[in-house]
Amino acid sequence: MNKRIAVILPACNEEVTIREVILAFHASIPEASIYVIDNNSKDRTGVLAAGALMEAGIPGRVISEPRQGKGNALRRAFQEVHADVYVLADADLTYPANRARDLMRPVLDGDADMVVGDRHSGGHYSEQNKRRLHGFGNDMVRNLINLFFKSNLRDVMSGYRVFSRTFVKNYAILVEGFQVETDMTLHALDKRFRIVEVPIEYVDRPAGSFSKLNTISDGARVLFTIAQILRYYRPFAFFGSIALIAMLLGLLAGVPVIHDWLTHRYIYHVPLAILAASLGTVSVGMLSIGLLLDGIAHQQQIRYELHLLSQTSEPGDG
Structure with a gap:
């Protein structure tokens, strides 16, 4: 061998x-x-x-x-x-x-x-x-x-x-x-x-x-x-999961707030409204980060594959 x-x-x-x-x-x-x-x-x-x-x-x-x-x-x-x-x-x-x-x-x-x-x-x-x-x-x-x-x-x-x-x-x-x-x-x-x-x-x-x-x-x-x-x-899966959790928690926190508005046209649960808005902002931010890093990871994958190809190419190959 x-x-x-x-x-x-x-x-x-x-x-x-x-x-x-x-x-x-x-x-x-x-x-x-x-x-x-x-x-x-x-x-x-x-x-x-x-x-x-x-x-x-x-x-x-x-x-x-x-x-x-x-x-x-x-x-x-x-x-x-x-x-x-x-x-x-x-x-x-x-x-x-x-x-x-x-x-x-x-x-x-x-x-x-x-x-x-x-x-x-x-x-x-x-x-x-x-x-x-x-x-x-x-x-x-x-x-x-x-x-x-x-x-x-x-x-x-x-x-x-x-x-x-x-x-x-x-x-x-x-x-x-x-x-x-x-x-x-x-x-x-x-x-x-x-x-x-x-x-x-x-x-x-x-x-x-x-x-x-x-x-x-x-x-x-x-x-x-x-x-x-x-x-x-897998940045999209990682940050996307965080975004999904933040969104679900934001929706949960926002239920009493939405109920206040639909029933009284006034928001009594102000802290929950702030929390729901903050969680929504976090969700959008995490999703954006995941999409950005996923694109970067894809480019790194391409460079890694090209690096491996350069190692296995024969001398004189075009």
Whole structure:
């Protein structure tokens, strides 16, 4: 194939599992280089990872990223690692390394820009995942994304993914934490990159390995990220929704005012009249902003598509 393959393993305090994960991916993809992103670990994660790479003679290295957060770790990896195919996985033994080639195949065949390991279709994720509220949040986020982007994705938060070089080198990571999986999914949908989902088996963390996820705070960050993405990439839907809510509230506040005028030809509910007028002004303003930004977003989409075309054009093309 003559394809450069890079396995990216973001790791924070994963000394219990990091060595086994490295050896498992090396056994599955012996031709790949493996890069461990030591994300401010307080244990021996970096030392054990470097030792495993050296002892097994695996090409790659440990990259240190002191800024906490998976998004920061991936930003450093995508800046420093150059390959044709990128395999991303967590360093906690939850994803099967022996399925890496199945995920790589659509990218290698030119059929996908991003392949996602679908935990929901491929195994007993609901049984293995002990965080019920976390699972509920995943479902809610997935349904919101499918609604707004007219997609039919099964797993938008999987950490097991394969990317083409085109996707990686044209993806600006602007988030810092675990919401990065949602962000890259939304980016792929908005920029019309081809997404393929491959069912995989998910296994919960082994004993002694602890998750850094916080269901409430990380869930709030993911929802905030979706709101931000809608504001940037679907501004008409975002501001149009605010306009609709303001209009409905204005109409509700204006009912007593209209009743006063029709009955007495005089307005007794002056505060409600002011509130209704203000909400109406807000509604018109939000709708105008949404229309303006929607036009700007469309122009940005055109420039992005032309940028991608310029990267794929052959030398000498007219």
